[in-house]
Amino acid sequence: MIRTTGVFAVLFAGALSAQTWQGNHDESKVKPYSLPDPLTDTSGKKVKTRQEWEKTRRPEILRLFEQNVYGKTPPAKIDSRFEVVSTDRNALEGKAIRKQITISFAGHESGPKIHVLMYLPPNAKSASPVFLGLNFGGNHVVNSDPGIALNEVWTRDKERKPATEDSRGQNASRWQVERILARGYGVATAYYGDIEPDFDGGMEYGVRKILPNSDWGAIGAWAWGLSRIMDYLAMDKNVDAKHVAVMGHSRLGKTALWAGAQDERFAIVISNDSGEGGAALSKRNFGEDVWRINNSFPHWFSKAYRQYSNREADLPVDQHMLIALIAPRPVYVASAVEDLHSDPRGEFLAAVNAGPVYEVLGKKGLGTDAMPELHQPIMHTIGYHIRAGKHDVTAYDWDRYCDFADMHWRK
Numbered sequence: 453m454i455r456t457t458g459v460f461a462v463l464f465a466g467a468l469s470a471q472t473w474q475g476n477h478d479e480s481k482v483k484p485y486s487l488p489d490p491l492t493d494t495s496g497k498k499v500k501t502r503q504e505w506e507k508t509r510r511p512e513i514l515r516l517f518e519q520n521v522y523g524k525t526p527p528a529k530i531d532s533r534f535e536v537v538s539t540d541r542n543a544l545e546g547k548a549i550r551k552q553i554t555i556s557f558a559g560h561e562s563g564p565k566i567h568v569l570m571y572l573p574p575n576a577k578s579a580s581p582v583f584l585g586l587n588f589g590g591n592h593v594v595n596s597d598p599g600i601a602l603n604e605v606w607t608r609d610k611e612r613k614p615a616t617e618d619s620r621g622q623n624a625s626r627w628q629v630e631r632i633l634a635r636g637y638g639v640a641t642a643y644y645g646d647i648e649p650d651f652d653g654g655m656e657y658g659v660r661k662i663l664p665n666s667d668w669g670a671i672g673a674w675a676w677g678l679s680r681i682m683d684y685l686a687m688d689k690n691v692d693a694k695h696v697a698v699m700g701h702s703r704l705g706k707t708a709l710w711a712g713a714q715d716e717r718f719a720i721v722i723s724n725d726s727g728e729g730g731a732a733l734s735k736r737n738f739g740e741d742v743w744r745i746n747n748s749f750p751h752w753f754s755k756a757y758r759q760y761s762n763r764e765a766d767l768p769v770d771q772h773m774l775i776a777l778i779a780p781r782p783v784y785v786a787s788a789v790e791d792l793h794s795d796p797r798g799e800f801l802a803a804v805n806a807g808p809v810y811e812v813l814g815k816k817g818l819g820t821d822a823m824p825e826l827h828q829p830i831m832h833t834i835g836y837h838i839r840a841g842k843h844d845v846t847a848y849d850w851d852r853y854c855d856f857a858d859m860h861w862r863k
Contacts, residue, residue, distance in 0.1 A: 523668030596621030727794030
């Protein structure tokens with residue numbers, strides 16, 4: 453065991469009991485805790501080689517997350533159908549090629565459809581690398597571009613309603629489309645509510661309805677949707693499918709990590725303020741905890757995860773092991789100094805403790821256990837930064853993600 457010691461607005465109302473929850477935001481009150489060693493298998497054998505990791509320990513850790521946290525994602529045995537609905541080669545005043553694609557599923561034409569928005573650099577001499585991520589409010593919120601089809605979105609009252617014109621571009625600051633395009637990267641996104649709406653009972657309207665499984669959560673469904681979008685990107689001749697980075701913020705950061713752990717086609721995985729159940733250590737009693745997240749969002753995780761409410765010490769895994777599942781591919785974890793709910797230090801320590809796996813695979817982890825100062829990013833095969841501000845995605849974050857992709861893809 454690795455020994456270590458302590459150094460968003462909710463879209464839908466949680467259970468009444470969760471309203472009385474009081475989390476710890478005081479570093480001096482963090483209790484000692486133990487982390488499972490990602491390089492020691494359940495028989496007690498130490499993993500020392502790439503072969504042992506790939507053949508034995510990695511599948512073992514993946515199963516432990518399926519059994520105890522996210523649930524098992526069903527194999528993609530359903531046929532996806534891709535329709536390019538529109539293409540504009542002069543979008544954003546000539547700054548982009550805009551494509552809009554609809555993904556539907558054979559035999560379920562009246563069921564859920566994933567509407568993908570993609571911008572690509574207009575003058576690329578070859579296929580473009582792409583950042584892929586899900587959005588919270590519908591594709592129209594990522595940019596004020598009038599050519600983006602208005603999504604239908606789920607309301608807090610659990611109703612699906614057409615979006616209105618005044619909602620265009622509401623979350624543009626979180627996407628920085630023009631900024632990313634100027635760096636030579638494409639951007640692909642889809643509304644997470646297309647895959648499954650984000651409320652307890654939402655599975656009746658999403659992909660879990662057509663892919664039944666006894667125990668997988670909404671995070672697993674959203675991750676499955678990211679892989680279906682990746683299926684399309686792998687077919688688009690304008691996309692460099694070997695250089696797709698999956699990125700997510702908050703609950704969608706948890707989703708990006710789980711998608712990247714399962715689907716090795718994602719060449720870089722980025723977690724932005726993903727917190728509990730994402731990049732932050734669960735066994736560290738700081739910020740949101742397992743009890744709070746299970747009570748507030750009972751649909752996110754598997755039912756098995758509920759048994760660890762107030763019993764984090766009994767978890768056979770922790771989130772450093774989730775990050776380690778991405779190895780040897782590059783992974784980036786980002787925090788915000790005011791986002792105490794997401795436990796920035798716990799996110800950093802998870803990245804630190806994933807490092808030994810990267811080293812066995814011949815890659816460099818963070819190379820330090822000293823948390824960096826604000827705006828002093830660390831970039832090796834594992835990257836990390838903490839920035840000023842709150843729970844959000846900012847231009848600073850995107851500049852670092854582009855820097856990280858530059859470092860790994862444009863050497």
